[in-house]
Amino acid sequence: MTDTPTLRSIDVALGQRSYPVWIGPGLLDDRARWRAMLRGRHALVISNTTVAPLYLERVAAGLEGLQWSAFLLDDGEAHKTFDNVGRALDALAQLGATRDACVVALGGGVVGDLAGFSAACWMRGIDFIQMPTTLLAMVDSSVGGKTGVNLPAGKNLVGAFHQPRAVIADIDTLATLPQREYRAGLAEVVKGAAIGDLPFFAWLEQHADALAARDTAPLIEAIARKVQYKAGVVARDETEQGERALLNLGHTFGHALETAGKYTTLLHGEGVAVGMLLAARLSERLGMSAAADTARLQRLLERLGLPVAIPPGMDPQALLALMRLDKKNTAGTLRLILWRGIGRAEIVGGVDEREVLATLHEATAA
Known part of the structure; x- marks a missing residue:
């Protein structure tokens, strides 16, 4: 772990693969850091109706020059469904997303799980970046590559292991967390x-x-x-x-x-x-x-x-x-x-x- 007064950097090492987890203030505005993790020219930001009005504009500034769009969920665990995965995949199709596209998950665990699962499904797997805005997502669901959706029979019964390219944990977003x-x-x-x-x-x-x-x-x-x-x-x-x-x-x-x-x-x-x-x-x-x-x-x-x-x-x-x-x-x-x-x-x-x-x-x- 590399420490500075304002930033912690942790690598999740998986054999030949690894990805960074950055923890600190002001990271959504540190566009040079996270924009470098996007490989292609298409990006889909998946967020929800609570988080997007607060932070989507700041993320959009870092996507300037790319072809990108946003797909918003209603807020809450009840919306982590197959129906919404289908809508996210439709949004990728409308964007014309290619194999080097990236899904950006801006929100809490529900957004991160659904965004990661959608990225795992599109063309059998494209990049995604976690931008957790809740403490729970920062310390748990954004790290480790577990993605999925709920069924009426139970929680997270359908999913895939799909690791993110990076995790951007901007603690400033916790100021708006209830x-x-x-x-x-x-x-x-x-x-x-x-x-x-x-x-x-x-x-x-x-x-x-x-x-x-x-x-x-x-x-x-x-x-x-x-x-x-x-x-x-x-x-x-x-x-x-x-x-x-x-x-x-x-x-x-x-x-x-x-x-x-x-x-x-x-x-x-x-x-x-x-x-x-x-x-x-x-x-x-x-x-x-x-x-x-x-x-x-x-x-x-x-x-x-x-x-x-x-x-x-x-x-x-x-x-x-x-x-x-x-x-x-x-x-x-x-x-x-x-x-x-x-x-x-x-x-x-x-x-x-x-x-x-x-x-x-x-x-x-x-």
Whole structure:
């Protein structure tokens, strides 16, 4: 990682391939930096109706001289659909995009996932650049090449691994991020520490108040440390055959909660926060970890303003049914990411559904 007072640069190294993740202020206006990553003369900017009025004009200034257009989604997880992928591909067709075209994803995780999947599909794969404008996207979904869309049956059931050419994480865009969405992004930061970095978890405990207040220096440090951790995991296991699955701590529970709430009750990061705590409680129930670790995780999540309870009205049996659709499952059995305490996550197959259901019932009654 190369550090300056205002910029962090991290390389995601994948064998013969690599791409930069730039983190700092003013990066959308640093056109010489990111324009150099575009190889052809066509570009499609995919954004949404919330982000585009704020930042599209600045990106457009960097596309001067190219043939480009914009495709805007409505805001929200419910719009990460095949129908919108079709519309994005139609926009590429209308642009006359060739094999050296580039899709620019300007927005949060929904925009990045759909834009990356559209780029993976067009002519069997064209370049795309991530310009995340939410904290959650900066620390997680923009890095690692996971792209996809949702189905009514569940979240992210269709997708492709398609790595970006670059990630441009301009922290100035976080100034317009609503407080709830900012806090949801902090859940993914906590997740990285909970999986495999106990010293980082302790650092987060020490700086929780500053992070909740959006202080710039600790925020940049937290983003960089989380991205550096994820970049290492992705480099070792790009297509999630082993270690990378650990990055899904809390996600099997969390995705079920999001789906049950029709993507309106919980934001993704909120689902991850509740899901991590449920995974910790299940680990404790199975004798894998101590109650003290569960309590420590809950305290940190609460200090960061994150939810720690299943929303009212959700049925444990229905949540378990949704969990059975998770992509990590094998041979009809639940395969979950659990832990043996903070910083020691592991993949556990053949998890007894009765223990999962008991954990859900206990959390619902609490």
